[in-house]
Amino acid sequence: xxxxxxxxxxxxxxxxxxxxxxxxxxxxxxxxxxxxxxxxxxxxxxxxxxxxxxxxxxxxxxxxxxxxxxxxxxxxxxxxxxxxxxxxxxxxxxxxxxxxxxxxxxxxxxxxxxxxxxxxxxxxxxxxxxxxxxxxxxxxxxxxxxxxxxx
Amino acid sequence: xxxxxxxxxxxxxxxxxxxxxxxxxxxxxxxxxxxxxxxxxxxxxxxxxxxxxxxxxxxxxxxxxxxxxxxxxxxxxxxxxxxxxxxxxxxxxxxxxxxxxxxxxxxxxxxxxxxxxxxxxxxxxxxxxxxxxxxxxxxxxxxxxxxxxxx
DNA sequence: TTAAACTGATACTATATTGATATCAATTAA
DNA sequence: TTAATTGATATCAATATAGTATCAGTTTAA
Ligand code: FES
Ligand code: FES
Numbered sequence: 001x002x003x004x005x006x007x008x009x010x011x012x013x014x015x016x017x018x019x020x021x022x023x024x025x026x027x028x029x030x031x032x033x034x035x036x037x038x039x040x041x042x043x044x045x046x047x048x049x050x051x052x053x054x055x056x057x058x059x060x061x062x063x064x065x066x067x068x069x070x071x072x073x074x075x076x077x078x079x080x081x082x083x084x085x086x087x088x089x090x091x092x093x094x095x096x097x098x099x100x101x102x103x104x105x106x107x108x109x110x111x112x113x114x115x116x117x118x119x120x121x122x123x124x125x126x127x128x129x130x131x132x133x134x135x136x137x138x139x140x141x142x143x144x145x146x147x148x149x150x151x
Numbered sequence: 152x153x154x155x156x157x158x159x160x161x162x163x164x165x166x167x168x169x170x171x172x173x174x175x176x177x178x179x180x181x182x183x184x185x186x187x188x189x190x191x192x193x194x195x196x197x198x199x200x201x202x203x204x205x206x207x208x209x210x211x212x213x214x215x216x217x218x219x220x221x222x223x224x225x226x227x228x229x230x231x232x233x234x235x236x237x238x239x240x241x242x243x244x245x246x247x248x249x250x251x252x253x254x255x256x257x258x259x260x261x262x263x264x265x266x267x268x269x270x271x272x273x274x275x276x277x278x279x280x281x282x283x284x285x286x287x288x289x290x291x292x293x294x295x296x297x298x299x300x301x302x
Numbered sequence: 303t304t305a306a307a308c309t310g311a312t313a314c315t316a317t318a319t320t321g322a323t324a325t326c327a328a329t330t331a332a
Numbered sequence: 333t334t335a336a337t338t339g340a341t342a343t344c345a346a347t348a349t350a351g352t353a354t355c356a357g358t359t360t361a362a
Contacts, residue, residue: 059330062332087152090153114273191353208310
């Protein structure tokens with residue numbers, strides 16, 4: 001069960017770069033190179049974020065992308081919703097004229113509760129929070145020592 | 152973002168039936184009919200649960216499936232792991248020789264924490280717990296009143 | 303002792319989702 | 333004017349999910 005897809009993954013990492021270089025435009029090319037993402041794929045992700053008002057862009061030479069929203073107002077939950085659709089544990093389990101009274105369905109209650117918990121957890125994790133952690137440790141991507149294996 | 156796939160969904164519902172009729176063998180056919188699941192697909196799900204020791208079967212006429220494990224020892228978390236693989240928020244985000252020191256990676260920490268929370272939530276929801284709720288309300292699938300739409 | 307109701311095992315197909323690539327027009331800075 | 337960019341799409345490949353079909357073996361009961 002994979003919770004974050006590549007798009008969400010790339011979005012988070014791109015936002016971390018944009019957050020670190022706030023105020024200047026960063027090109028898709030440089031993000032792709034630095035973070036080792038497929039260029040065109042990343043561009044699609046960036047465009048989607050523009051449409052949702054998270055970032056802005058500037059065309060032409062010296063153009064690129066810049067963070068628009070406050071980093072603390074961008075939660076992983078929102079990114080998941082943008083790239084993977086709303087968090088829903090299950091479609092209603094007993095569809096097709098079987099489960100009429102939703103308020104009495106115990107499964108639904110249990111499921112909606114979990115939905116909330118999961119959703120809240122992701123909401124807590126904001127780009128701002130991650131950026132501060134990065135600044136504190138100064139270590140998003142430490143260099144690989146000889147012989148060491150990446151995870 | 153769909154958290155439970157059909158297989159897991161069907162597995163939960165089949166187990167609820169088996170749990171309710173503990174001690175006797177219930178055929179795949181009757182489960183499929185009552186819960187409106189595709190017969191052969193359900194059988195695959197049931198066989199997988201046999202392999203994992205959750206249920207047992209008896210072949211031939213009057214055969215079927217019966218719950219083996221204690222219903223309180225079957226959590227949705229285990230079902231997810233069986234049918235959708237281990238709960239993992241993301242593969243390591245900075246692979247390919249970039250992220251060497253896992254213990255210092257803030258993203259990894261945040262991600263592993265969420266992984267735990269999500270995992271625990273699903274662990275709490277056991278078939279036994281659901282069954283008791285069903286008994287309390289007596290209502291897994293209330294009949295549909297005229298004109299009412301299912302969820 | 304045979305037929306019907308079952309599961310075991312497996313192969314196959316269809317559809318949806320995810321991940322990635324390619325192309326071309328429009329914009330901008332130097 | 334040209335190279336470096338984004339905007340907008342179209343297309344493709346790989347994988348995962350959902351569902352179907354078939355046949356062999358087992359058991360009960362007529
Ligand atoms: S599963 Fe839909 S209301 Fe119970
Ligand atoms: S993402 Fe793998 S250790 Fe940081």
